[in-house]
Amino acid sequence: MLASWKVAPALAWGNTVVLKPAEGSPASATLLARLALEAGLPAGVLNVLQGLGPDAGAALTRDPRVDRITFTGSSRTGRSVAAAAASHLAPVSLELGGKGANLVFADADLDLAVDWAVKAAFSNAGQICLAGSRVLVQRPVYEEFTARFVRAAEAMSVGDPLAPETQIGPLASEQHFRKVSGHLAEAGPGRAATLATGGLGEGWSVRPTVLTEVSADSPLWREEIFGPVVAVAPFDDEKQAVVAANDTPYGLNAMLFTADLDRAHRVSAALRAGTVWVNCFFVRDLRAPFGGAGDSGIGREGGAFSREFFTEPKAVVMRIGAEPRD
Known part of the structure; x- marks a missing residue:
């Protein structure tokens, strides 16, 4: 492709x-x-x-x-x-590379937001530059969204990529598996993030991994991991969400979920990203410009x-x- x-x-x-x-x-x-x-x-x-x-x-x-x-x-x-x-x-x-932000506002359709967040984070075992690997959720729905997201991640089938039922296969190489494993070693009690679910699987596979309470200066939040690893954090208002989303050297893509069309326009314009998807992910028209800013x-x-x-x-x-x- x-x-x-x-x-x-x-x-x-x-x-x-x-x-x-x-x-x-x-x-x-x-x-x-x-x-x-x-x-x-x-x-x-x-x-x-x-x-x-x-x-x-x-x-x-x-x-x-x-x-x-x-x-x-x-x-x-x-x-x-x-x-x-x-x-x-x-x-x-x-x-x-990318470290795409996914902004979920309190008025969003949470069923829709969770479904797309799973696709954006875990498709191709997270080995996509467009991955929505930073999920920012407005505080009133943060707990509910995170619980649903964790359940959806745990329901995914990890295994042989040739098996029809498999949703998450192994990473592309042993070298890359070691890289992703090194990042995950930073999650755990007293470390840079809390492991809500996931972790290493068999062989070169990594289970769909959701991290919470991630330090804002941690590589888990700032660096492209290129695996099925996503960090979730709360925000209070629109301005805070945009500042957090733009606090990255990358600028390839972003997503936002909201029922407010005015907010969708405001936030899309404020996000530093080459592509912004509203209430969806990876909808492409090959006539539209594609590329990124910064790194x-x-x-x-x-x-x-x-x-x-x-x-x-x-x-x-x-x-x-x-x-x-x-």
């Missing part, structure tokens, strides 16, 4: 593409290229380059024959990609924004039918 967001507009605007997938997920990109050939795309138009990021990725992004670089991944790697692109002044579009990236893609990125504007000025001048 992520590759198609990049490949389709680039091809549509007349470019050839070199797709470098993450080393942890090489198969789907290879299948995409094979299907493109079967569909009639000429050889050499869509190319897949496999390899490790520090080797194949670095060589690709430094190559002066590459006219545009669009990257989805971590903020740290994004900085390396931007530095490599700067060596030959290639324009870059970077869609990087979440540079630039926008989608619709006309993709056209501007994947083309090179040119001005041609002609004087036609005039007498030659001496």
Whole structure:
């Protein structure tokens, strides 16, 4: 899916593409290229380059024959990609990490809010940059929302990703599992957060994890964990909610749940995020701009924004039918 967001507009605007997938997920990109050939795309138009990021990725992004670089991944790697692109002044579009805030106001439909919060936090075992990993709940409904959210998390099936009933599978790699496990070690009695439910599962799996009483300066609250781990905290009023949501180096996305249309407009405008979903999550129109601010990236893609990125504007000025001048 992520590759198609990049490949389709680039091809549509007349470019050839070199797709470098993450080393942890090489198969789907290879299948995409094979299907493109079967569909009639000429050889050499869509190319897949496999390899490790520090080797194949670095060589690709430094190559002066590459006219545009669009990257989805971590903020740290994004900085390396931007530095490599700067060596030959290639324009870059970077869609990087996130620590999305999900604001639940007291007038929200709690059934709806809990259902979407579960999807936003735990889809793909939390391995999505758009994850709603910070849930801010207005104090009058904080206890009820949290109790419902915990019950919904505990009801999710964790197991074999090939089993139809499984909702949470293992993390992508042992290395990533160790990273997420290191974060969870900070939750517990006398530590940076209280473990309301969840924790480590079998193998490389992490059960849907809900943290409460999280310290505002803890990595659990501030850093992208990229796993099925979500922190829940109360707020008192709209202003406090916006300040807390914006207190992050990231700015990719946010959500808010409210029955008040005026509030929806006010809060959406005040949130520092490239995409804000109101009473829903991950509803995409590919013509709409997509991207983030701060550590979440540079630039926008989608619709006309993709056209501007994947083309090179040119001005041609002609004087036609005039007498030659001496």
